[in-house]
Amino acid sequence: MFETTLVGNQPKIIETPGTPNLRLARNQFDRGKINAEQLEEILQETIRQTVRDQVAAGIHRVTDGRIRWDDPVTPFAAAHDGFEIGGLIRFFDNNVYYRRPTITGPVRFVRSAVAEDFRLAAKAAGRPVLAALCGPFSMAKFCTDTNYNNSHDLYSDCARLVRGELEALVDAGADWVQLDEPFLGFHPEEIGPACDAIAAAVRGVKTKVFIYTYFAPVAKVIKRLWDLPVAMIGADCASSPANIDALCEGPSAMGRAFGLIDARNTRLESADQLARTLDRIAESGADKWSQCWITPSAALEFLPYKNAVAKMKRMTESVAAFTGAPVVN
Amino acid sequence: MFETTSVGSFPKPPYLTKARTANSKGEISDAELAALERQATEEWIKFQEEIGIDILVHGEMERGDMTTYFAERLEGYGVSGLVRSYGNRYYRKPVIESTLVRTEPMALDAYRFAQSLTNKPVKGMLTGPYTMCDWSFDEFYPSRRDAVLALAEVVRGEVRDLELAGARYIQIDEPAISTRPSEIDLAIEAMGIVTKGVKAMTISHICYGDFATIYPRILDLPVDQLDLEFANSGFANLEIFRHPKFTKKVAVGVVDVHSHVIETKEQVKEGIRRALGVFDPEQVMFDPDCGLKTRTVEEAKDKLKVLVDAVGEIKHEMGID
Numbered sequence: 001m002f003e004t005t006l007v008g009n010q011p012k013i014i015e016t017p018g019t020p021n022l023r024l025a026r027n028q029f030d031r032g033k034i035n036a037e038q039l040e041e042i043l044q045e046t047i048r049q050t051v052r053d054q055v056a057a058g059i060h061r062v063t064d065g066r067i068r069w070d071d072p073v074t075p076f077a078a079a080h081d082g083f084e085i086g087g088l089i090r091f092f093d094n095n096v097y098y099r100r101p102t103i104t105g106p107v108r109f110v111r112s113a114v115a116e117d118f119r120l121a122a123k124a125a126g127r128p129v130l131a132a133l134c135g136p137f138s139m140a141k142f143c144t145d146t147n148y149n150n151s152h153d154l155y156s157d158c159a160r161l162v163r164g165e166l167e168a169l170v171d172a173g174a175d176w177v178q179l180d181e182p183f184l185g186f187h188p189e190e191i192g193p194a195c196d197a198i199a200a201a202v203r204g205v206k207t208k209v210f211i212y213t214y215f216a217p218v219a220k221v222i223k224r225l226w227d228l229p230v231a232m233i234g235a236d237c238a239s240s241p242a243n244i245d246a247l248c249e250g251p252s253a254m255g256r257a258f259g260l261i262d263a264r265n266t267r268l269e270s271a272d273q274l275a276r277t278l279d280r281i282a283e284s285g286a287d288k289w290s291q292c293w294i295t296p297s298a299a300l301e302f303l304p305y306k307n308a309v310a311k312m313k314r315m316t317e318s319v320a321a322f323t324g325a326p327v328v329n
Numbered sequence: 330m331f332e333t334t335s336v337g338s339f340p341k342p343p344y345l346t347k348a349r350t351a352n353s354k355g356e357i358s359d360a361e362l363a364a365l366e367r368q369a370t371e372e373w374i375k376f377q378e379e380i381g382i383d384i385l386v387h388g389e390m391e392r393g394d395m396t397t398y399f400a401e402r403l404e405g406y407g408v409s410g411l412v413r414s415y416g417n418r419y420y421r422k423p424v425i426e427s428t429l430v431r432t433e434p435m436a437l438d439a440y441r442f443a444q445s446l447t448n449k450p451v452k453g454m455l456t457g458p459y460t461m462c463d464w465s466f467d468e469f470y471p472s473r474r475d476a477v478l479a480l481a482e483v484v485r486g487e488v489r490d491l492e493l494a495g496a497r498y499i500q501i502d503e504p505a506i507s508t509r510p511s512e513i514d515l516a517i518e519a520m521g522i523v524t525k526g527v528k529a530m531t532i533s534h535i536c537y538g539d540f541a542t543i544y545p546r547i548l549d550l551p552v553d554q555l556d557l558e559f560a561n562s563g564f565a566n567l568e569i570f571r572h573p574k575f576t577k578k579v580a581v582g583v584v585d586v587h588s589h590v591i592e593t594k595e596q597v598k599e600g601i602r603r604a605l606g607v608f609d610p611e612q613v614m615f616d617p618d619c620g621l622k623t624r625t626v627e628e629a630k631d632k633l634k635v636l637v638d639a640v641g642e643i644k645h646e647m648g649i650d
Binding site for chain 1: 396409411412413414416422424463466505508537538561585587588623
């Protein structure tokens with residue numbers, strides 16, 4: 001009934017013995033002490049190791065860990081036309097910052113920012129891999145727009161860019177793609193245009209699409225999300241526990257992802273507490289839903305590496321205890 | 330009226346950055362590092378006096394992260410493994426592991442030293458209880474409310490010590506307040522504990538959040554002045570404070586600390602004029618949007634200089650110098 005996956009960046013400092021030090025490598029690259037090829041080699045080995053760590057923890061559907069991502073938007077701003085990377089700004093309500101891109105020209109797809117890392121993860125994993133990219137609405141919201149001054153055209157072009165990425169991931173073999181849409185819950189007044197943009201990006205694409213939103217309650221927007229032409233809706237249930245009920249109430253044909261593991265606090269969830277929550281979800285009819293995934297609430301990169309690993313294990317062990325199926329690693 | 334000030338942190342000169350790294354590796358002693366921190370503080374105090382800043386800050390040469398610095402000195406706190414702050418920058422985030430106890434003053438020595446160097450007032454600089462909680466992991470307290478109120482008692486002790494030492498201005502930074510509007514009542518309750526009965530002018534710096542969601546409720550935060558960022562948003566957020574009328578004193582951020590570009594004097598003056606369209610002249614001070622620690626020393630100095638020059642010219646134009 002329940003499967004586990006991850007919904008955001010994994011810690012980039014991997015403490016598994018033998019893993020190269022990506023932080024040091026980036027510093028060395030910035031100082032000209034290693035070249036781009038050497039840095040790339042270390043990036044790829046870090047991706048392979050984060051996949052191995054997820055497999056070791058028993059995650060059912062692993063990810064590439066988004067090791068290249070500092071945040072959900074700058075990888076795309078750097079790869080495609082229309083963006084300039086700007087100054088630091090706080091990432092939602094976290095003591096974490098990102099460089100807010102400015103949209104200075106028409107947003108146009110150039111080359112996929114994510115397909116190669118998906119291929120690399122798929123090769124290393126030996127089990128299903130969830131690809132991920134930023135959804136069109138949040139892509140626009142993460143940026144400052146100085147080009148369009150018209151949200152309809154801006155969202156439409158962001159949707160076309162996301163479509164290009166989705167098609168590149170289909171070519172790479174992705175059967176599931178997560179679209180990060182954290183801004184949905186924060187802007188219920190724009191849920192109509194936001195859903196139009198998501199629908200335009202995903203309609204007819206030959207992969208299953210999973211919309212994940214974090215940090216905000218979804219009660220005011222969830223009814224519109226159920227109508228999207230996607231396969232799954234997920235939400236952060238640690239920041240907003242009421243999201244559990246909101247997700248349970250949707251149509252059975254749609255999959256759900258419950259972000260139960262708090263990705264922003266080191267306190268480890270108790271196995272009893274998780275068992276009670278899984279029981280509550282199961283009693284809501286989870287066996288009738290097309291899929292039911294259990295995930296962290298957001299990127300585990302908010303935590304130090306060891307805490308992130310401990311949380312992954314607690315999640316997979318709790319699901320295994322509930323379903324009676326062993327952790328496969 | 331129209332005083333100039335700073336939000337808190339300044340960039341560390343390269344010799345101090347190197348010394349901090351060396352100290353962390355055990356290559357130089359704590360005493361050697363402290364001497365260099367005092368040297369850097371002296372340089373920043375001297376610079377602020379030279380360019381004519383009215384209310385000085387000590388520049389936080391002894392601090393890395395504004396939460397971790399205090400957490401490392403409180404009983405009950407541990408530190409986590411490394412977490413990323415931005416780009417390739419990492420820090421060790423504090424973890425509340427047991428009951429929080431303040432065993433000694435944490436900000437007093439830095440204040441006393443800086444104030445001993447100048448006849449101008451120097452702010453006492455603290456991080457507020459809501460932000461301390463929000464920017465920590467909490468593995469101990471049963472709720473965020475319990476953790477915030479415990480931290481309020483800790484910060485209250487710091488405020489009392491600074492006031493007894495003669496601080497006329499005490500700033501209790503709460504940058505996290507604007508990011509979680511649903512907890513504004515808790516933040517206000519905690520600040521009430523921190524500032525109750527304090528005679529010094531109390532200030533709270535808040536930045537980079539959605540001010541519209543906490544205004545006008547934020548006017549109930551029990552401090553005398555709110556210190557707010559405006560330049561980063563191109564002063565667009567000024568309109569939030571037009572109605573209802575802003576009732577506190579306000580320090581207006583008129584240079585962007587997240588940009589390498591040094592504003593022109595005319596740009597800063599235009600920002601000041603726009604602020605004066607919303608706030609009364611009697612209410613305002615002017616400063617950078619936030620701490621300048623992420624800029625280079627030269628960028629920070631240039632931004633402070635253009636700030637002082639622009640305020641001076643506006644005062645002259647208005648006949649109030």
